[in-house]
Amino acid sequence: MTTHLILGGARSGKSAFAEKLATESGLPVTYIATAQIYDAEFGARVQHHRNRRPADWALIEEPHYLAATLSRLATEDQCLILDCLTLWLAQWICVDCNPPKESSWLAERDALLAVLPNLPGTVILVSNEVGMGIVPLGEINRQFQDEQGRLNQAVAALSNNVIFVAAGLPMILKRA
Numbered sequence: 001m002t003t004h005l006i007l008g009g010a011r012s013g014k015s016a017f018a019e020k021l022a023t024e025s026g027l028p029v030t031y032i033a034t035a036q037i038y039d040a041e042f043g044a045r046v047q048h049h050r051n052r053r054p055a056d057w058a059l060i061e062e063p064h065y066l067a068a069t070l071s072r073l074a075t076e077d078q079c080l081i082l083d084c085l086t087l088w089l090a091q092w093i094c095v096d097c098n099p100p101k102e103s104s105w106l107a108e109r110d111a112l113l114a115v116l117p118n119l120p121g122t123v124i125l126v127s128n129e130v131g132m133g134i135v136p137l138g139e140i141n142r143q144f145q146d147e148q149g150r151l152n153q154a155v156a157a158l159s160n161n162v163i164f165v166a167a168g169l170p171m172i173l174k175r176a
Helices: 014-025 040-052 066-073 085-093 105-118 139-158
Strands: 002-008 029-033 058-061 079-083 122-128 161-166 169-174
Touching (some): 002 014, 002 139, 014 029, 014 040, 014 079, 014 122, 014 161, 029 066, 066 079, 066 105, 085 122, 085 139, 105 139, 122 139
Parallel strands (some): 002 161, 029 058, 029 079, 079 122
Antiparallel strands (some): 161 169
């Protein structure tokens, strides 16, 4: 199993880099999208990603249950892209995003961290680095920044490779 964590800021090129890695793997690719579309502007962003992906890639839309989805889809001869952990977290902690009542952010985060080291095949996870700016105003914003930082650290510790992308340029932080 090979796990790549691709980090970067908004519009840094991290998704395009993850897609390049997936293509270079030579394996069939399944793209796991965590986004839920709440407005037209965000819908246009999602469409930009859709237009860029090869037509033969499978698409699974899963905003909440990533551990179960990864467990179901991961095989030795498969490359999975999960884009992105940031939206996944936001949808769990945002009360207006209607997170499922039968689970919780902490339970789903722990489930992801438990399953990640045992997945077969190639898994590429995309996440935003949100800790390079100031501490935000507002409790929910600080909670989000704190949880994202903790999640990125935990996933990085479990990943074989960690790459930071800035201005479309990859910088290797960890290589197996």
